[in-house]
Amino acid sequence: MRRVAVVGVGTTPFKARWRDKSYFELAFDATKAALDHAGMTKDDIECCVYGIYNDFFERQFQPDLYVHDYLGMAPRPAGGSAIRIGVSEVASGMYDVCLVLGVEKCADLYNYDLQASTPEILKAISYTADMTYEQPTGRTAAASFALAVIAHRAKYGNPTDEQMAKVSIKNHKNAILNPIAQSPKALTLEEILSSKLITYPFRFYDNCLYSEGSAALILVSEDVVHKYTNKPVWITGLGASLDWAFLGNRESLYTFTSSRVAAKKAYEQAGITKPLEEFDLAELHDAFTGTEILAYEDCFFCEEGEGGNLVDAGVVEKTGKLPVNVSGGLIGCGHAVGATGIMQANEVVLHLRQEAGKRQIDGARRGLIQSIGGVGCAWTVCIVFERGF
């Protein structure tokens, strides 16, 4: 293990209440003091780790996203991914065996006026929007992605309603062969295009589902792997990025920079230059059909603006050149937010071990996951998995 040194420190005064400094301004002051002490500028920093105790205190869920934005640290990686931290623990030599677990419950939330869970879940999710400037306008999580899809349409004319509907058909259909899937369905184009508008341009069947569930995987070092298996699946590339949490600070509203940065880093590590040719399957974060199509571009399966063509050409179908979301994805299998990234990883691992049952992609040797989070894809983790036997 490499030795690690401290080269700069910064601490603000501790007081009963800071009325003239916000949470983010305090974060800035300590960061600037540490940088000055180290004789560094912000540009010297490669990644960030934030210590956060209580979202209620800060009047902001996922406050790390907004600290990162306020410090101008985009698109460096920070927080966000359990698998990434697990890989760091093992790769650093700190530990040999690491459990990575994601678990989520959401439907205990309940709105008594409407006798339904969904409105209360949406309300809880809304607190992950910036609570001062964005959440009061009623901008839902879905809206943060719809805004990107509309901006993409304004620039490139796609994804079209039909292309998005085809992704919905594909992912619901793929889910039929997945025994853990929440929404296996054989849908028609007409059913999808006539389903009710939720957040323009997303209709009911363009949306992922709220799910409860859990997923776990176990990472071990190459030193001890022989003790546990002769069918190892190696993580050969891992990239992460946390973009500006305020979409308004981004240079482009119609691409997800965090996905581009994370995919590029993961591909560099894994030696991937032609992802469309070199991957046998990919699990992409299809929170909405339109964002799956944007993800084809941001994971470099095609040029910017051409994502819709991959759908029309059948490239991403289970029988296509690069099957995307054979599990059914978030739309067909479900979205148990804190567990979803690990669910995606587990799907790829099962295929590489040839243990995916009826939905097995024959001979799969290399797979990708793209897992995203935060408003409008603030952060992304991309991981390349390869069969090691």
Place this chain on the structure above:
Amino acid sequence: MKKGEFDFDAWITRNAKKIGVEPEKLKKAFLEQFEKEKDINAPLDVPDRWIATYRYSYAGQSRFFREILFNKKLCGSKCPDCGKVFCPPRTNCPHCYSKTEWVHLSGKGTVESYTTIFVGTSAAVRKFPFICAYVKLDGADTVICTNIEMDDIAKAHVGMRVEAVFKEDRDGTMTDFYFKPLEGEDV
């Protein structure tokens, strides 16, 4: 009913008060559990409510909300080094790490992207559907999230010119203003 035995109606009354909902609505949500699920090993649901109240300080960004509240004006913050104008404002430039300066903005701007929300949260009670948009104000380099009110929502589009409208009753929040289309100035 014997003393000490479970009293469903009393439980409803107590818990309705505790979480602030009408007793009838609570009863509707729990009737099946108490009438049909008699097995001692069955799952048990209980009502609960989380709430936190604040006196939230806008701290270094207070001027932005004071201008809205008292003067019906929008402003941004400008970095003295790189010249970038931020709206929403920030006390420190995220690029140069310099302290920013306040600048007034005209309140006119251009829609960078928009969506229409048909199903929303119970946090913000409003009429549906409503438009949520990113608007770049003239003179600003970043984009704010806001609402647009217009007669025909189907006519909303990227590039649409809009101007801020301030409400009569203002609270010092982002919903004290919204935007409406600026006639005859479309891009």
